[in-house]
Amino acid sequence: MRRYFNLYSQYFIGVLFGFGLIISGMSNPQKILNFLDIAGNWDPSLIFVMGGAVVVGLGGFYLASQRTEAFFGGALHIPGRRDISKPLVIGSVIFGAGWGIAGLCPGPAIVALGAGQVKALVFVLAMLAGMALCNRFFTGHKQ
Template sequence: MKLLATYLIGLIFGLGISLSGMSNPAKVLNFFDVFGAWDPSLIFVMGGALVTTFVGYKLVFGREAPVFEPTFHLPTSANINARLVGGSAVFGIGWGIAGFCPGGALPALGTSRWEVFAFVGALVIGIALAKLLQSAAAPDLKSRT
């Protein structure tokens, strides 16, 4: 049942991303081009995502526990540090350059366009590199705490 729920959530997410145009890098790049061919339609997509998230959080966290887990797994830190800001900056710069974010690129794999595969490949390499750097810096990070 958990696998079926995961599949359905992914399917709904992928359809939403595809129907909204978030898997089309040209549409995303036009959203960022405020002095050129600006396309403000993604503001409505983001607004819809915010409303859905707000309602979803109210419904989910109104429960005592999740449906398929004994407890909620939530971040324990609210610190804003250099890693968080740096990661956010890299994410934003990559999204602005490529027109893809991970959420939009994965459903776009179905288009079989080489640009999507190049982005997802770079994403996987970036994740692996970040994990490698994090494990190499782990002793240094532990000594600071």
């Protein structure tokens, strides 16, 4: 029973996250590109979306730091590393470049894919290929 509750709660949280992305405009690549275009047709509205995400994230990290297990049972995995490594910087640059070129990042891309956007399909396929390549050549977790 607990296993099904975990699955349903994860599904509900995913759907809620997807609706939040749609309502905020984060699943619209043009809105993202307009936000990044500060010299042209700049749309600053996503600053509020990002600010809200930071506040919610800080609250979530605070709650997690006070716990020893996950809300629905099981181990709570909090990263121990806090250093800025070369792979972290390279990954951040690749993520930012992809976000700036496509106007999508992973969460909104999956939402846009569900809406039938062809651009999102190309993005998600490229993202999955990149993840597979990273796993194969850089992390040592060969599949």
